[in-house]
Amino acid sequence: MHMQLDCPHCAHRAMPAAIKALTSPWQVRECRRCACRIGVPWWGHVLTVLPMMLVLLFGLVTQDGWWLPIGLAIAFVAYFMLRLVAVPLVSREPDGQRRF
Ligand SMILES: [Zn+2]
Numbered sequence: 001m002h003m004q005l006d007c008p009h010c011a012h013r014a015m016p017a018a019i020k021a022l023t024s025p026w027q028v029r030e031c032r033r034c035a036c037r038i039g040v041p042w043w044g045h046v047l048t049v050l051p052m053m054l055v056l057l058f059g060l061v062t063q064d065g066w067w068l069p070i071g072l073a074i075a076f077v078a079y080f081m082l083r084l085v086a087v088p089l090v091s092r093e094p095d096g097q098r099r100f
Pocket residue numbers: 007008009010011012014031032033034035036
């Protein structure tokens with residue numbers, strides 16, 4: 001499984017996996033190698049909360065919730081896994097260019 005942790009500017013590993021998993025679309029991080037401002041795209045956030053939304057939706061529709069805690073636990077894991085492997089790091093520099 002390839003985790004997308006590469007900086008869009010310098011192509012080196014920009015941050016540890018745990019930091020990326022906790023990065024929200026409205027947060028800006030600095031690449032630890034080139035110090036460029038980077039973040040995660042909004043569509044990535046939508047993608048990662050999708051499993052959670054589906055589980056809650058099915059819970060509401062079926063009104064039968066014995067599996068709901070299990071479903072939520074799986075969705076919670078999927079949330080972090082999708083953040084790490086499916087969502088790329090993108091530039092948060094105003095012009096998309098390197099600072100240095
Ligand atoms: Zn970098």
